[in-house]
Amino acid sequence: MWSTLLHSNTIWVLLSTMILGFAAGGIGCLAYWKRQNLMSDALSHAALPGVVVAFFIIQEKNLLLLVIGAAASALLGAFLIQWITNASRITEDTAMGMTLSVFYGVGIMLLSIANRSAGGNQSGLNSFIYGQAAAMVRSDVITMVVLAGIVILIIFIGFKEWKLYLFDAAFAKGIGMSVRSMNVLYTIVLVTTIVIGIQAVGVILMAAMLIIPAVSARYWTHSFRNMILLSSLVGGAAGALGTWISSTGSGLPTGPFIVLVSAAIFAISLLFGKEKGIIIRFIQFKVQQRDSERNQFVMDKGGSQ
Amino acid sequence: MRSSIIQVDDLSASYQKNKVLSNVNFNVEEGTITAIVGPNGAGKSTLIKTMLGLHPQLTGTVRFWDTSFKIAKKKIGYVPQRGSVDWDFPTDALDVVTMGLYGKIGWFRFPSRKDKEKAMNALKKMGMESYAHRQISQLSGGQQQRVFLARALAQDAELYFMDEPLAGVDASTEKAIMAILKELKRKGKTVLVVHHDLQTVPEYFDHVLLLNKTVYAHGKTEEVFTKDNIATTYGGNMQWIGKGDQYVVHATSQ
Numbered sequence: 001m002w003s004t005l006l007h008s009n010t011i012w013v014l015l016s017t018m019i020l021g022f023a024a025g026g027i028g029c030l031a032y033w034k035r036q037n038l039m040s041d042a043l044s045h046a047a048l049p050g051v052v053v054a055f056f057i058i059q060e061k062n063l064l065l066l067v068i069g070a071a072a073s074a075l076l077g078a079f080l081i082q083w084i085t086n087a088s089r090i091t092e093d094t095a096m097g098m099t100l101s102v103f104y105g106v107g108i109m110l111l112s113i114a115n116r117s118a119g120g121n122q123s124g125l126n127s128f129i130y131g132q133a134a135a136m137v138r139s140d141v142i143t144m145v146v147l148a149g150i151v152i153l154i155i156f157i158g159f160k161e162w163k164l165y166l167f168d169a170a171f172a173k174g175i176g177m178s179v180r181s182m183n184v185l186y187t188i189v190l191v192t193t194i195v196i197g198i199q200a201v202g203v204i205l206m207a208a209m210l211i212i213p214a215v216s217a218r219y220w221t222h223s224f225r226n227m228i229l230l231s232s233l234v235g236g237a238a239g240a241l242g243t244w245i246s247s248t249g250s251g252l253p254t255g256p257f258i259v260l261v262s263a264a265i266f267a268i269s270l271l272f273g274k275e276k277g278i279i280i281r282f283i284q285f286k287v288q289q290r291d292s293e294r295n296q297f298v299m300d301k302g303g304s305q
Numbered sequence: 306m307r308s309s310i311i312q313v314d315d316l317s318a319s320y321q322k323n324k325v326l327s328n329v330n331f332n333v334e335e336g337t338i339t340a341i342v343g344p345n346g347a348g349k350s351t352l353i354k355t356m357l358g359l360h361p362q363l364t365g366t367v368r369f370w371d372t373s374f375k376i377a378k379k380k381i382g383y384v385p386q387r388g389s390v391d392w393d394f395p396t397d398a399l400d401v402v403t404m405g406l407y408g409k410i411g412w413f414r415f416p417s418r419k420d421k422e423k424a425m426n427a428l429k430k431m432g433m434e435s436y437a438h439r440q441i442s443q444l445s446g447g448q449q450q451r452v453f454l455a456r457a458l459a460q461d462a463e464l465y466f467m468d469e470p471l472a473g474v475d476a477s478t479e480k481a482i483m484a485i486l487k488e489l490k491r492k493g494k495t496v497l498v499v500h501h502d503l504q505t506v507p508e509y510f511d512h513v514l515l516l517n518k519t520v521y522a523h524g525k526t527e528e529v530f531t532k533d534n535i536a537t538t539y540g541g542n543m544q545w546i547g548k549g550d551q552y553v554v555h556a557t558s559q
Contacts, residue, residue, distance in 0.1 A: 033391075033394065157413055158412075158413060160407060160410075160413075160414075160415065160416070161407075161412065161413075163396070163404075164404050164407055166394070167390055167391070167394045167396065167401075167404070168385065168389070168390045168404070170354075170359050170383070170385050170389060171383060171385060171404065171456075172407075173357075173358070173359060174357060174359075174378065174381065174382070174383040175378070175379075175405075175407060175408035175460070176378055176379060176408050177407075177408075218395070221395060222395045222396075222397070222440050223395055223396065223397075224394070224395045224396050224400075226395075227395050
């Protein structure tokens with residue numbers, strides 16, 4: 001078990017999924033307060049056709065170029081969702097649902113064509129569906145770490161601006177902040193995180209990496225800064241732990257294990273969370289109840305004297 | 306006559322098919338407190354949102370101090386409706402007030418101790434200093450409104466737009482807010498307030514703008530806030546309830 005972990009490639013892969021989880025946890029926190037959790041799911045599904053089309057064009061598996069293809073089709077998906085919502089009476093969640101399944105369907109169709117073509121089935125493109133972190137080579141890892149590092153930097157440098165933008169965009173606009181460029185930056189950061197993550201986690205489960213850490217962190221803190229930090233840490237821990245578990249068997253997909261680890265962290269947060277957890281709420285309620293009973297008792301006694 | 310710092314010419318705006326504002330013209334003088342009143346759906350909030358570039362304008366021009374909004378916006382404070390933000394957001398009252406200083410602090414810098422002190426002073430003025438570190442989700446509606454006002458104070462603007470600051474607040478909050486408005490007026494600031502309670506207009510505001518998709522009357526409260534003007538603004542079909550000078554109107558039919 002330890003020998004697999006100490007295998008040099010595994011260490012690299014583990015490091016990259018950890019940093020990916022960290023970045024996804026941070027940006028997921030932004031998406032959570034922008035109320036766009038479903039958006040991240042739609043965008044990650046929308047990335048699939050771009051990966052395959054990029055592969056058709058370059059005929060080899062170069063992560064950076066595939067990521068650019070993925071980003072292009074995810075952005076196209078985001079644009080379509082916007083356009084459908086604005087130009088028709090269709091609501092945003094319906095537009096997302098439609099775009100998500102159509103893009104994913106097209107992606108699967110293209111993938112089956114790619115797999116039939118020469119060299120296609122050895123390309124490891126299938127790993128983009130469920131994620132196969134172990135299939136990554138060193139250059140993939142470097143691409144991922146650099147991009148995730150940029151994402152993390154953008155989130156933490158503009159921390160104060162993100163907070164204002166997410167809490168009260170109208171006020172932000174009033175004091176001279178360009179909400180439109182914040183929107184663009186947000187979409188770029190979100191899409192970047194998604195497309196670098198799909199190699200490791202897969203398009204289907206990528207959304208979980210963005211959503212679950214943020215909701216888990218919500219149970220522990222009442223401060224936006226701590227929530228971003230905690231969400232990033234949960235994402236990083238889930239990424240590392242999930243990758244480690246999947247590396248203990250051969251050919252185990254990474255994505256499902258990362259998601260299961262984060263789901264376990266969520267369950268713990270839901271129960272034991274310091275601020276909003278079920279147990280703390282129950283204790284607070286009981287304490288209040290006892291206090292008011294005691295007060296009632298004191299008052300009764302006072303009345304009878 | 307004092308100088309006009311806001312000039313609105315032929316402003317119109319719409320929500321999809323419905324035109325909510327058309328041919329709106331008015332000037333606002335420096336150092337006045339103006340109530341914007343009108344029936345529901347008259348476009349009161351839309352008017353200030355359009356003036357502040359938060360809602361697209363169809364036609365017309367809005368000038369502040371004879372320049373565009375882009376140049377003047379640092380001198381303009383906006384207090385949105387309380388319901389426009391998510392109060393479950395994880396932050397405390399002091400932090401929200403500090404947001405009023407972000408324009409001055411500048412990009413990518415963290416608020417200094419001095420900034421925090423300024424924010425704290427603004428909270429004090431609203432009588433909210435003991436709630437500084439309270440979660441905003443655990444504040445009452447009136448307290449949330451006070452936090453918004455404190456944020457606007459911290460901003461130290463010359464011109465304030467407030468969207469229904471007195472909606473759904475209790476008497477003590479209303480008093481606290483009105484005390485602040487009077488102080489702003491004393492300092493020579495200009496305030497525009499979307500207001501819904503006709504009875505308090507003469508007491509609180511020196512100017513009034515009667516709006517129902519377009520301006521029905523605008524000027525000094527004692528001159529334009531008359532029964533006739535109010536009745537035409539609210540659609541004519543009105544019945545007067547109450548006694549004497551109490552401005553209570555009821556629509557008998559639409």
